[in-house]
Amino acid sequence: MGLDGACGSAAETQKLNFEEQPDSREFSCAKTLYISDADKRKHFRLVLRLMLRGGRELGTFHSRLIKVISKPSQKKQSLKNTDPDEHCSQGDFPPREGYVRYGSLVQLVCTVTGITLPPMIIRKVAKQCALLDVDEPISQLHKCAFQFPGGPPGGGGTYLCLATEKVVQFQASPCPKEANRALLNDNSCWTIIGTESVEFSFSTSLACTREPVTPVPLISTLELSGGGDVATLELHGENFHAGLKVWFGDVEAETMYRSPRSLVCVVPDVAVFGSDWRWLRTPITVPVSLVRTDGLFYPSAFSFTYTPEYSARPGAPGAPAAPAADADALLESIHHEFTRTNFHLFIQT
Numbered sequence: 001m002g003l004d005g006a007c008g009s010a011a012e013t014q015k016l017n018f019e020e021q022p023d024s025r026e027f028s029c030a031k032t033l034y035i036s037d038a039d040k041r042k043h044f045r046l047v048l049r050l051m052l053r054g055g056r057e058l059g060t061f062h063s064r065l066i067k068v069i070s071k072p073s074q075k076k077q078s079l080k081n082t083d084p085d086e087h088c089s090q091g092d093f094p095p096r097e098g099y100v101r102y103g104s105l106v107q108l109v110c111t112v113t114g115i116t117l118p119p120m121i122i123r124k125v126a127k128q129c130a131l132l133d134v135d136e137p138i139s140q141l142h143k144c145a146f147q148f149p150g151g152p153p154g155g156g157g158t159y160l161c162l163a164t165e166k167v168v169q170f171q172a173s174p175c176p177k178e179a180n181r182a183l184l185n186d187n188s189c190w191t192i193i194g195t196e197s198v199e200f201s202f203s204t205s206l207a208c209t210r211e212p213v214t215p216v217p218l219i220s221t222l223e224l225s226g227g228g229d230v231a232t233l234e235l236h237g238e239n240f241h242a243g244l245k246v247w248f249g250d251v252e253a254e255t256m257y258r259s260p261r262s263l264v265c266v267v268p269d270v271a272v273f274g275s276d277w278r279w280l281r282t283p284i285t286v287p288v289s290l291v292r293t294d295g296l297f298y299p300s301a302f303s304f305t306y307t308p309e310y311s312a313r314p315g316a317p318g319a320p321a322a323p324a325a326d327a328d329a330l331l332e333s334i335h336h337e338f339t340r341t342n343f344h345l346f347i348q349t
Contacts, residue, residue, distance in 0.1 A: 001013065001014050001015075001016055001030045001033065001046065001047065001048045001049070002014065002033070002046075002047050003033065003035070003044050003045070003046065003047065004044055004045040004046075004047050004062065005041070005044070014030050014032055014033055016028040016029075016030060016048075033046075035068060041068060042067065042068055043065045043066065043067055043068065044065075044066055044068065045062050045063050045064070045065060045066065046062070046063040046066070047060060047061070047062055047063075048060070048061045048062075048063075049061075056210060057212050058212060058213060058214075059212035059213045059214030059215075059216075060212070060214050061198075061200055061214060061216070063196075063198055064196060064198060069140075069141060099137045100122070100137065100138050101135050101136060101137050101138065102122055102123060102124045102131070102134045102135055102136060102137075102138060102144070103121060103122070103123070103132075103134065103135045104121070104122055105119050105120070105121055105149070106119065106120060106121075106122050106146070107119045107120070108120070108146070117160070117167075118148065119149065120146040120147055120148055120149070120160060121146070121147040121148075121149060122138065122144055122145075122146055122147075123144060123145045123146070123147055123182075124136070124138075124142065124143070124144055125142075125143040125144055125145050125184065125189050126143070128183065128184055128185075128186075128189070129175055129178075129181040129182060129183055129184065130145045130147065130157070130159070130172065130181065130182040130184055131180065131181060132180045132181065132182065133180040138192060139192070140192055140193060140194060141191060141192065141193065142191070142192050143189050143190065143191055143192075144189075144190050144191075144192055145159050145160070145184055145188055145189060145190065146159060146160035146190065147159050147160075147182075148160070148169065155171075155174065156171065156172030156173040156174045156182040156183065157171075157172050157182055158170065158171055158172070159172055159182075159184060159188045160188065160190075161185070161187045161188045162187050163187055170184070170185060170187070170188045172184055172188070200214075200216040201216075201298065201299050201300075202216060202296060202297065202298050202299075203296075203297040203298075203299070204296060204297075209292075209294040209295065209296055211294065213296060215239040216239060216298060217237060217238070217239045217240050217241075217244060217290050217298055218237045218238050218239060219235050219236070219237040219288070219290070219300045219301075219302055220236050220237045220238070221235075221236045221237075222234070222235060222236070222288070222302055222304075223236065224267075229269070231266070231267040232264055232265065232266055232267065233246070233253075233264070233265050233267050233288075233304070234262060234263070234264045235262070235263040235264075235265070235288075236261060236262060237261060237263075238260065238261055239260065240257065240259070240260050240261060240262065240263050241257065241260065242257040243292055243293040243294075244257070244263065244290050244291070244292060244293075244298075245290070245291050245292075245293070246263060246265040246288065246289075246290060247288070247289045247290070247291050248267070248268050248286045248287075248288060248304055249273065249286035249287060251268045251272050251273070251286075252291070253265040253266055253267065253268050254266040263290075267304070270284060270306040273286065273306070283305045283306060283307050284305065284306040285303050285304070285305040285306075286303060286304055286305075286306075287299065287300070287302070287303050287304075288300055288302045288303060288304050
């Protein structure tokens, strides 16, 4: 793993060692990647080259652009007409809208597992000390500390600490010179940064290929045009090429390549998904995916929903016979509605 444009030195690349997790997935972490002071780039990408155990290259994966920020802003921030801090019990943590300030009660939640830590008070850190009387808004790249509520009066307080990849509690000591400060260690100081995750999904179970799976095509938006028998769907995204076909469920669609960011396909007739579609009166939703010519399958988070015309099954028992004029008017109305709203697109992200 390394940075794009790197010359391949040991400081700019790192070999990853994967560890198997309890859920059978493998995990690795790059901890020593950095940009040298001589590198004047304002943006960069992470580059991950994966190899299978047999030596075959799986592919080279790129992150999105990452902005280089040299140092945090030194501007002081303040909020006026804000409510005083409310210290609720650890068993009840109702979220509130608005700015998060130092001195507020916050809760850390893992976005993957949903595991939560007890509510803690976020404190600003300066010169290895937690500032207990600061209530300005928090900002990116600020150093902060998380204090557990409670504790004896006059003590330094207990803070969230990371020791050898384990989360522990650290007992801070009061600052001898200033009463509104607590002395911390390095592992109790945290930095607020923005993060982003990039996921690549593919399946080689039915593919007979030895080519890398990258670049992985990514769909960002769908755009429907027309209706009835002439409906087309345009896929916007990145890493498209002429060797990709659009699939609606298990049905291949006629696909036309426009550019690396655009594919157009003809929407398959809804009848291919069921013979009774016209009388079911329920929408039919199918996933939208991409398949390479060698059989490599790329799923997506998007789906397409058909809404069939609203009509009764012919010859149904007990169906009243309508006069010919009324029947013609009804059919004309149904035809108009079918032409106008036959296909509805529901995007799921």
